[in-house]
Amino acid sequence: MRPRKRRSKNKLVAQVEAARAERSVEVWAMDEHRVGLKPILRRTWARRGERPQVAVRPRYEWLYVYAFVCxxxxxxxFWLAPSVNSAMFCEITAAFLRSREQAVLLVLDQAGWHMSAETLALEADGVLAFEHLPPYSPELMPAERLWELTDERLANRVFERLADLEAVLGETCVSLTDQPARIQSRTLYHWWPGGADHTSTE
Known part of the structure; x- marks a missing residue:
């Protein structure tokens, strides 16, 4: 595939501002995250002098979180899916777009399924445009900061079935959609459109 020329972030912000003068445009970021029956281990509290213990029972069944954030x-x-590939990405992104009234500029990393011909075809109707981040730059992706939140209730736990994990994860994702201030404080980088007008509180 012929590589696409990337625009600098300053030019991206200028492009969005110019587009907003003629049409309402939202700038979103999107990423995927894998979770499963292999336990997520985090630090945990323990009494002084006692070694903390966390049960583990690793199995290799997976579920994927597709997250869009403005x-x-x-x-x-948030969307939960059994796999991550071009077809699944296109299906979920198309469903996401149907819920938006404004045009969307979607910031993505350069995962293969984000660069496929099927994916790039989503731009054809002008409702959606993609901006791909430089390779190997997860620190630039706002959606990366969502995973600490989605994993909160999964960490240091053993789930018997993937369906049990999915139920807990689904409840967590629904709860997060009702916490825009918390999401904004973690994802609104200073260089992001509108970022200079806000100060992080978390």
Whole structure:
């Protein structure tokens, strides 16, 4: 595939501002995250002098979180899916777009399924445009900061079935969509459109 020329972030912000003068445009970021029956281990509290213990029972069944976030407003949308590939990405992104009234500029990393011909075809109707981040730069992706929140209730736990994990994860994602201020404080980088007008509180 012929590589696409990337625009600098300053030019991206200028492009969005120019587009907003003619049409309402939202700038979202999107990423995927894998969770499963292999336990997520985090630090835990223990009494002084006692070694903390966490049960583990690793199995290799997976579930994927597809997360869309608008850092400027803190709005978010989560989808749970059994796999990650071009077809699944296109299906979920198309469903996400149907819920938006404004045009969307979607910031993505350069995962293969984000660069496929099927994916790039989503731009054809002008409702959606993609901006791909430089390779190997997860620190630039606002959606990366959502995973600490989605994993909160999964960490240091053993789930008997993937369906049990999915139920807990689904409840967590629904709860997060009702916390825009918390999402905004984690994802609105200073260089993001609108970021200079806000100060992180978390």
């Amino acid at each position: 850092p400027e407003t803190g709005e978010s949308e």
